[in-house]
Amino acid sequence: MRLIAENLTLERGGRRLFADLSFTADAGEALVVTGPNGAGKSSLLRGLAGFLAFATGGVRLEGGATQASLQEQTHYLGHADALKSALTAAENLGFWAGMLGGGAADVAPALARLGLPHVADFPVRALSAGQKRRVALARLIVALRPLWLLDEPTTALDVGAQALFAGVMRAHLETGGIIVAATHAPLGLEGAKSVKLEGAPLGVGEAA
Amino acid sequence: MNALSALFLREWRVARRIGGGASVGAVFFLILVSIMPFALGPDLRLLAKLGPAILWIAALLSTLLGLDRLFQADAEDGSLDLMVHATLPLELVVLVKCAAHWTTSILPLAVAAPLFGLMLAMDGPSLGLVTLTLAAGTPALTMIGAIGAALTASLRRGGLLMAVLVLPLSIPVLIFGVSAASAASGGLAPFATPFAVLIAMTLFSLAAAPFAAAAAIRLVRE
Numbered sequence: 001m002r003l004i005a006e007n008l009t010l011e012r013g014g015r016r017l018f019a020d021l022s023f024t025a026d027a028g029e030a031l032v033v034t035g036p037n038g039a040g041k042s043s044l045l046r047g048l049a050g051f052l053a054f055a056t057g058g059v060r061l062e063g064g065a066t067q068a069s070l071q072e073q074t075h076y077l078g079h080a081d082a083l084k085s086a087l088t089a090a091e092n093l094g095f096w097a098g099m100l101g102g103g104a105a106d107v108a109p110a111l112a113r114l115g116l117p118h119v120a121d122f123p124v125r126a127l128s129a130g131q132k133r134r135v136a137l138a139r140l141i142v143a144l145r146p147l148w149l150l151d152e153p154t155t156a157l158d159v160g161a162q163a164l165f166a167g168v169m170r171a172h173l174e175t176g177g178i179i180v181a182a183t184h185a186p187l188g189l190e191g192a193k194s195v196k197l198e199g200a201p202l203g204v205g206e207a208a
Numbered sequence: 209m210n211a212l213s214a215l216f217l218r219e220w221r222v223a224r225r226i227g228g229g230a231s232v233g234a235v236f237f238l239i240l241v242s243i244m245p246f247a248l249g250p251d252l253r254l255l256a257k258l259g260p261a262i263l264w265i266a267a268l269l270s271t272l273l274g275l276d277r278l279f280q281a282d283a284e285d286g287s288l289d290l291m292v293h294a295t296l297p298l299e300l301v302v303l304v305k306c307a308a309h310w311t312t313s314i315l316p317l318a319v320a321a322p323l324f325g326l327m328l329a330m331d332g333p334s335l336g337l338v339t340l341t342l343a344a345g346t347p348a349l350t351m352i353g354a355i356g357a358a359l360t361a362s363l364r365r366g367g368l369l370m371a372v373l374v375l376p377l378s379i380p381v382l383i384f385g386v387s388a389a390s391a392a393s394g395g396l397a398p399f400a401t402p403f404a405v406l407i408a409m410t411l412f413s414l415a416a417a418p419f420a421a422a423a424a425i426r427l428v429r430e
Contacts, residue, residue, distance in 0.1 A: 049289070049293070050292070050293075051289060051292070051429060071292065071293050072293070072295060074293060075293075076289060076290065076293060078286050078289060079286070080284070080285050080286025080289075081285065081286065082285055082286035082287045082289070082290050083285065084218070084222050084285070084287070085285075086221070086222055086225035087218070087221055087222065087225070091218070091221060094214070095214050095215070095217070095218040096290070097214070098210060098211050098213070098214025098215070099211050099214050099215060099290070099291065099294045099295070099296070100211075100290070100293065100294055100295065101211075101294075101295045
């Protein structure tokens, strides 16, 4: 499996965020998108997820399930946690498992992998920001999808949870998944490629 | 659990929990119907004659009241983005959300209508017809309202705009609903003709509105 993005140009509100951006990521590879605030990291991820239209270029996933569209093979984790505060953590995750295709893991072990085995029956409104974030991250585990698009995935996470999530990401890469993450903080992924967005000049290279 | 039942169950739970919208419409319906006799006076014949129209207007306004959060709440917490990624087509997402909304928020109005009709001095046959026409016609109101809710999903105070967009489209439903419901209380038309048109409008909106609402969601989320 291989994610190929070619000649991407994105304009938002009359401003060109980046032009002719090309990169690839093979199965088991992680791609870290870096750049200053407003450089277009989130917009790039939203474009890859299919929420924004690129002015030029396109994205495709080669060698995956041929029946499924790119969107059906993609997990998108944005700034919002996409959790209903009136429902419990388990109800939220059960819903997304059904909605996104599920079948990968049960809710309880998924929460346990992110260090939250005890909150399954708590309404989400009673959880802290970091706990909500962990429940949102557990969504990546309960539904099996090869391409993960993560926008600042470690926001509000404590050090222990960041380490747990790094383990989850490594396990995903080992099973042939692809991760594209926009972040300011190091994610604990060795050998990740990086894409730098800095306004005009663009570069793709190897970085730590 | 498949995606359809997962979505329906979630919508149902969110509506029934504290802070959900299920009871808002019913309470508003009760308020509107119960103040009518005070405003119109104690003329029982007049009340009975206006009863079907009052119940229908109350149902229309209660429907609009609850619908503005249909997609807005999901747009705010990021769920709407992910629903685009679901294995379900967005048209089906719209249909299931509307079905859940109708069963939790609007169907109780139709069920309670005979009770409220008693306050308007309506007789047995009229009560039956009002309940029947509300049950048959409110799905059309919900589906038409869903188009407006989808168009205003990303607007913070989109409720008013939604009402302005949706109200003209709901007027035919109101006209045929009330004329079918008034058949037993001295209405101008016989029951069958307006009722058939009402059902036709419900079926048409069930078939067409999901496509319009899904297109609106895709458009406004850019």
